[in-house]
Amino acid sequence: MLPERIATPSLSADMAVDTAIIGAGYTGISAAKRMHELAPSDEIAIIDSSEIGEGNPGRNSGFLLEIALANDADPSQLDRMRQCNKLIAASLGKIVKTVENSSIDCQLKRMGTYRGAAGRQGLKSLHQYAAFLEAAELPYRDLNREEMEQHLGTQFYQRGLYSPHCYLAQPAALIRCLADELPDKIHLFENTPAISLKQSSGRWLIKTANGEISAKKVMLANNAFAKSLGIGMSQLVAMYTYAGITPVLDPAVLQTLGSDTSWGLLPTHRLGSTLRKTEDGRLLVRCLYAYEKEINSALVRQELSRNLVKRFPQLAKTEFEHIWGGAVGFTMNGGAVFGEVKPGLFVSAGCNGGGVVKGSLFGELLADLANGQPVPDISALFGKASWMPPEPIRSLGFKLVSGLERFRGQAEI
Numbered sequence: 001m002l003p004e005r006i007a008t009p010s011l012s013a014d015m016a017v018d019t020a021i022i023g024a025g026y027t028g029i030s031a032a033k034r035m036h037e038l039a040p041s042d043e044i045a046i047i048d049s050s051e052i053g054e055g056n057p058g059r060n061s062g063f064l065l066e067i068a069l070a071n072d073a074d075p076s077q078l079d080r081m082r083q084c085n086k087l088i089a090a091s092l093g094k095i096v097k098t099v100e101n102s103s104i105d106c107q108l109k110r111m112g113t114y115r116g117a118a119g120r121q122g123l124k125s126l127h128q129y130a131a132f133l134e135a136a137e138l139p140y141r142d143l144n145r146e147e148m149e150q151h152l153g154t155q156f157y158q159r160g161l162y163s164p165h166c167y168l169a170q171p172a173a174l175i176r177c178l179a180d181e182l183p184d185k186i187h188l189f190e191n192t193p194a195i196s197l198k199q200s201s202g203r204w205l206i207k208t209a210n211g212e213i214s215a216k217k218v219m220l221a222n223n224a225f226a227k228s229l230g231i232g233m234s235q236l237v238a239m240y241t242y243a244g245i246t247p248v249l250d251p252a253v254l255q256t257l258g259s260d261t262s263w264g265l266l267p268t269h270r271l272g273s274t275l276r277k278t279e280d281g282r283l284l285v286r287c288l289y290a291y292e293k294e295i296n297s298a299l300v301r302q303e304l305s306r307n308l309v310k311r312f313p314q315l316a317k318t319e320f321e322h323i324w325g326g327a328v329g330f331t332m333n334g335g336a337v338f339g340e341v342k343p344g345l346f347v348s349a350g351c352n353g354g355g356v357v358k359g360s361l362f363g364e365l366l367a368d369l370a371n372g373q374p375v376p377d378i379s380a381l382f383g384k385a386s387w388m389p390p391e392p393i394r395s396l397g398f399k400l401v402s403g404l405e406r407f408r409g410q411a412e413i
């Protein structure tokens, strides 16, 4: 949906740098920028297995939350939540500034976000989130079914909540914009997957198809795939989730999709669907989770369509223009994999589905840590990824928990 972009060349020879970063997503790019700020004369290389905007960082739904996600929000821990929100808001502020100074149109707007509850579980979680917002003295609006329908054009939700603390963006444009603003001194190699990582004579060696990078420090910012390089194996799983977008809809159909020209809605259950009406008049839906393995695209298309039509029966005959999937690094308790795991080897992984702003924050803090700067206690503030049992118990546990959650949250899915 964006204009053509020429990728930077892939790595084609051996090189030695001070810091190498694996993964040019939100985490990796902000880590690279911060490293350069702190040590401007250092040589920094950042590699990505894909192309900027084509891979995972460009495949999200474009919600940039200024405050805790509903499932993170805890009214009994307001001090901690306030500190988290302050850090997140500062990171988001930097993203907004970068976008403002860029010629790339990221369609970034502070639209706020709706949350909608269709059934009992959804109502319970909406109620908890409202309690958190109230305790934190953050503004929100409560909406009944008729008001939800008026704003969004669907009768699907019994109750809703609108919170202004969210930006919406075109995610592929956003990651292009952030990568574009990397200082020239930073070497970016696209289409360069790290195949292995090892330590030798006090340096880290990253093997890629056509060259090896030798670095004093390495930062792993490849989220779900950190474990393929041997890190976070007992903490991380890769979950695939999917989205589809319609063509630009007829004005007559658009008129039925609520009074707001564009809007975003987040689910009240973790297996629920995310929805957006875009500025240019399309609907986007995100749903489904698959454990460690991608789902067949015909099934994905069918499920996405079913979820959309359930909410908007007027779209029964509309085909998606594009569908896509992305891998998300999940941890069992939602905590992060963050820190120096071996001397000179730093990692930030496990975005748990909401890592555009949080990843940008953690990337920056990882660079601070690697440069001996003071860093807030990430584990205490955002949680620390807990241990997961190995396979096959892990996948059995996943099937059990997701089956139970699916049953509980079926009205929201």
Ligand SMILES: Cc1cc2nc3c(=O)[nH]c(=O)nc-3n(C[C@H](O)[C@H](O)[C@H](O)COP(=O)(O)OP(=O)(O)OC[C@H]3O[C@@H](n4cnc5c(N)ncnc54)[C@H](O)[C@@H]3O)c2cc1C
Pocket (backbone or CB within 6 Å): 022, 023, 024, 025, 026, 027, 028, 047, 048, 049, 050, 055, 056, 057, 058, 059, 060, 061, 062, 063, 064, 065, 192, 193, 194, 195, 221, 222, 223, 224, 225, 226, 240, 241, 242, 243, 286, 324, 325, 326, 327, 328, 351, 352, 353, 354, 355, 356, 357, 359
């Ligand atoms: C469909 C979908 C919708 C989502 N919606 C939202 C949303 O609205 N808001 C939100 O905040 N989050 C959302 N997410 C999650 C969001 O995309 C992630 O949280 C975010 O991208 C995390 O950023 P990151 O930089 O930490 O990791 P990633 O974006 O996963 O980036 C990691 C990078 O590492 C690269 N990489 C992986 N392995 C290697 C390797 N071996 N060598 C070199 N490079 C490698 C990848 O190509 C990738 O570019 C969504 C995700 C999906 C899939």
